[in-house]
Amino acid sequence: MDFSDSPDEAAFRAKAREWLEANATLRDGSEKAQDHFMARDADEVARARDWQARKADAGWAGLTWPSAFGGRDATPIEQVIWNQEEGRYAVPPNAFLIGIGLVGPTVMIHGTDDQKASVLPRALTGEDIWCQLFSEPAAGSDLAGIRTRARRDGDDWVISGQKVWTSGAHYSSHGILLARTDTQVPKHKGMTMFLVDMSDPAIETRSIRQISGSASFNEVFIDDLRVPDSARLGGESDGWKVALTTLMNERFSISVGRASGGARAEELIALAARVERNGRPAIEDGEVRAQLADFIARQRGLEFTSYRVMTSLSRGEAPGEEGSIGKLLLGKLRQEMGAFGMELAGSGAGISAATGDDVARWRNEYLTAPGNRIAGGSDEIQRTIIGERILGLPPEIRVDKDVAFSEL
Amino acid sequence: MNFGFSDEQDTIRETLARMLGDHATLEVAHDRLDSGEGFDTATWSALAKGGWLGLAMSEAEGGSGMGAVELAVLAEEIGRSLAAVPFLSVLGLAVPAIQSAGSEDQRKSLLPSLAEGRTIIATALAEDGGLAPHTVAAKVVQDRLSGQKSPVTFGAEATHALVAAKDEDGTPRLYLADLSASGVTKRALDPIDRTRPATEITFDNTPVELLPGSDPAAIQRLLNGAAVLAAFEQIGLAERVLALTTAYAGERRAFGRQIGSFQAVKHRLADMFAKIELARSNAFFGAWALASGDSRLSEAAAVARLTALDAVQFTTEESIQLHGGIGFTWAADPHLFLRRGWQLKAELGPADMWRERLLDNLADAQRAAS
Numbered sequence: 001m002d003f004s005d006s007p008d009e010a011a012f013r014a015k016a017r018e019w020l021e022a023n024a025t026l027r028d029g030s031e032k033a034q035d036h037f038m039a040r041d042a043d044e045v046a047r048a049r050d051w052q053a054r055k056a057d058a059g060w061a062g063l064t065w066p067s068a069f070g071g072r073d074a075t076p077i078e079q080v081i082w083n084q085e086e087g088r089y090a091v092p093p094n095a096f097l098i099g100i101g102l103v104g105p106t107v108m109i110h111g112t113d114d115q116k117a118s119v120l121p122r123a124l125t126g127e128d129i130w131c132q133l134f135s136e137p138a139a140g141s142d143l144a145g146i147r148t149r150a151r152r153d154g155d156d157w158v159i160s161g162q163k164v165w166t167s168g169a170h171y172s173s174h175g176i177l178l179a180r181t182d183t184q185v186p187k188h189k190g191m192t193m194f195l196v197d198m199s200d201p202a203i204e205t206r207s208i209r210q211i212s213g214s215a216s217f218n219e220v221f222i223d224d225l226r227v228p229d230s231a232r233l234g235g236e237s238d239g240w241k242v243a244l245t246t247l248m249n250e251r252f253s254i255s256v257g258r259a260s261g262g263a264r265a266e267e268l269i270a271l272a273a274r275v276e277r278n279g280r281p282a283i284e285d286g287e288v289r290a291q292l293a294d295f296i297a298r299q300r301g302l303e304f305t306s307y308r309v310m311t312s313l314s315r316g317e318a319p320g321e322e323g324s325i326g327k328l329l330l331g332k333l334r335q336e337m338g339a340f341g342m343e344l345a346g347s348g349a350g351i352s353a354a355t356g357d358d359v360a361r362w363r364n365e366y367l368t369a370p371g372n373r374i375a376g377g378s379d380e381i382q383r384t385i386i387g388e389r390i391l392g393l394p395p396e397i398r399v400d401k402d403v404a405f406s407e408l
Numbered sequence: 409m410n411f412g413f414s415d416e417q418d419t420i421r422e423t424l425a426r427m428l429g430d431h432a433t434l435e436v437a438h439d440r441l442d443s444g445e446g447f448d449t450a451t452w453s454a455l456a457k458g459g460w461l462g463l464a465m466s467e468a469e470g471g472s473g474m475g476a477v478e479l480a481v482l483a484e485e486i487g488r489s490l491a492a493v494p495f496l497s498v499l500g501l502a503v504p505a506i507q508s509a510g511s512e513d514q515r516k517s518l519l520p521s522l523a524e525g526r527t528i529i530a531t532a533l534a535e536d537g538g539l540a541p542h543t544v545a546a547k548v549v550q551d552r553l554s555g556q557k558s559p560v561t562f563g564a565e566a567t568h569a570l571v572a573a574k575d576e577d578g579t580p581r582l583y584l585a586d587l588s589a590s591g592v593t594k595r596a597l598d599p600i601d602r603t604r605p606a607t608e609i610t611f612d613n614t615p616v617e618l619l620p621g622s623d624p625a626a627i628q629r630l631l632n633g634a635a636v637l638a639a640f641e642q643i644g645l646a647e648r649v650l651a652l653t654t655a656y657a658g659e660r661r662a663f664g665r666q667i668g669s670f671q672a673v674k675h676r677l678a679d680m681f682a683k684i685e686l687a688r689s690n691a692f693f694g695a696w697a698l699a700s701g702d703s704r705l706s707e708a709a710a711v712a713r714l715t716a717l718d719a720v721q722f723t724t725e726e727s728i729q730l731h732g733g734i735g736f737t738w739a740a741d742p743h744l745f746l747r748r749g750w751q752l753k754a755e756l757g758p759a760d761m762w763r764e765r766l767l768d769n770l771a772d773a774q775r776a777a778s
Contacts, residue, residue, distance in 0.1 A: 001692065001699065002411075266770070269770065293710075293762075293764075293766045293767055296767075297710070297714040297715050297766065300689075300690055300693070300707075301687065301715050302689075304689035304690055305685065305686065307411040308412060308689055308692065311412045315410075315412075325685045328678075329682055329686060380675070382678075383675040384671065384674065386682065387675065387678045391654045392658070393658060393666075393669065393674050395669065396671070397665065
């Protein structure tokens with residue numbers, strides 16, 4: 001067991017560092033807070049595009065893509081190393097995760113030559129920004145329940161419906177859209193995937209405000225969107241198969257991605273040292289100490305779990321069982337730490353006295369954390385996946401499996 | 409990045425699992441519990457014969473020259489098997505104590521016979537249930553020990569004890585006591601896990617030998633190393649109890665289906681799995697820190713201990729729950745694991761002690777950085 005790079009990994013890291021050193025500035029803590037993946041305003045989008053173009057120019061974009069498609073043929077562990085190194089620098093958010101991490105690989109497998117030519121180069125350079133039009137108001141965890149319809153009309157398809165929770169739709173140029181094309185077969189069998197242009201007037205994007213007050217995702221209304229059959233990705237009625245490719249790549253992108261941030265338990269220790277509880281420093285309170293130690297232990301466990309995932313990648317294996325617990329445990333930990341921070345910071349719990357004070361900081365953490373427990377497979381879905389795929393428990397009884405969608 | 413077991417270590421695991429599977433079955437564990445006989449000498453002899461007791465000793469010391477990670481593999485398999493053997497006292501504490509703090513003579517005279525299983529050293533650190541070195545009251549004056557140590561696991565079966573006691577200056581040190589020497593009185597205790605018999609030992613002017621390198625910092629390091637190995641033992645135990653509960657949930661039927669198909673059951677099992685994997689990640693870090701002599705061992709040991717304690721308590725309690733009425737019976741397996749889990753907690757100190765060690769350690773690290 002060791003934490004060090006293999007000689008190949010070290011060589012790759014040195015090369016990455018050399019380029020970053022020459023092209024970016026190290027973080028010094030003074031940077032404005034930003035998301036890893038979501039641009040917050042037009043300025044961030046522009047800066048993200050510029051940074052992506054420079055990376056693409058120098059061969060640092062789409063690292064794990066085959067060189068035939070402009071990538072670097074990099075291994076997953078090299079992607080992790082790049083992410084670690086890039087994370088040390090003050091760079092704009094990676095608004096291209098969906099295009100490069102999800103859509104690109106899906107198009108490589110299921111796309112026509114024309115689609116590969118039109119999608120891949122522009123995704124790589126950041127000229128196009130992609131969003132994922134999968135979830136719907138009535139189809140979240142149960143994605144195969146989507147109702148957005150695509151109907152044949154001559155050589156075209158006409159698509160109508162509503163998507164929701166679409167991150168970055170408001171600044172995306174393109175979307176990968178899952179639609180129902182046949183309602184007379186069971187739900188997994190009647191779907192087809194499309195590549196759509198988000199600037200089409202038949203698509204309307206409205207931002208959704210989250211409980212934290214910020215707005216990073218959207219609802220997307222599609223009203224008689226006409227696309228040519230060449231916009232179909234994969235075979236007619238093969239949409240579920242195509243979607244699984246996308247989702248598999250989503251899991252991969254997340255597993256090699258930068259840790260999703262959030263507060264550190266060490267910050268709570270520092271806070272406990274500054275504030276009082278029951279008339280004495282909070283850090284001397286037994287209950288506070290027990291809670292802090294527990295947070296540290298869980299946080300370390302998650303950190304080392306990500307090292308185990310990297311070990312699998314480094315050995316050229318798919319991330320193993322350990323990868324599935326990180327998502328399940330992180331959201332709850334963040335939520336508990338946020339609540340604890342709010343209570344610690346002020347006897348009024350959630351009542352903040354000034355913008356940016358400790359209460360406001362932990363309140364934001366607390367109000368952001370629930371998203372971790374829902375997005376990308378809710379805690380409940382994660383537990384079912386662990387139960388069925390890892391522990392091999394018998395599946396849920398499915399009442400909708402062999403029934404035509406129209407009969408549900 | 410290489411944060412897992414190697415192929416060779418996996419091979420060691422398979423060999424061990426086979427060997428333990430032949431000797432330390434759950435039937436044996438039930439028998440030991442019923443009879444109160446405790447120590448499973450057959451498994452201990454088999455471990456000695458297979459060379460496992462000398463795993464982490466150099467060839468010159470009579471061992472096979474492997475390291476802390478291989479020891480962790482052994483710990484995990486012992487935990488999985490529920491073998492009633494003094495692994496933690498002998499391999500987790502006594503051997504590393506003698507290796508790191510013993511004199512040349514002590515190493516030469518004791519390590520080979522420990523590897524052969526002829527010498528068994530029980531660990532007598534705690535007093536009155538407390539384990540922190542500053543709570544030690546036992547005292548050595550002119551190489552004679554007086555004081556009371558409790559609980560001493562396998563104290564009745566051991567030939568020697570590794571005792572924490574104050575020296576004439578009041579500094580806690582480690583001493584070796586021959587338990588057949590004068591002034592040793594043993595009283596059997598009633599542990600929650602009778603397959604790990606515990607004793608209260610009273611020393612009255614008993615002749616002892618100092619481990620010359622055993623200053624308070626060395627004692628802390630030993631406890632940290634033992635906590636890492638105990639975490640692996642706990643993880644092995646928790647994985648076994650998860651496996652047997654998962655199997656039961658796949659067989660037992662209610663309301664016309666296997667109970668494991670109900671989310672209330674399935675999700676509980678998933679939570680058990682998640683807690684075990686979290687503990688395993690911390691334990692890996694601990695094994696790495698132990699093997700590499702990294703300065704973060706103290707932090708690693710504490711987080712491994714804390715998450716392992718949590719994983720064991722949750723998995724064993726929920727195992728009984730998910731087995732339903734049968735899980736509440738003496739004849740069923742789950743309580744064997746619950747009992748062993750509590751025993752492993754008792755032997756190295758409860759969570760609050762390790763939480764304090766963790767926070768103190770972080771504070772020290774912060775001071776050092778600033």
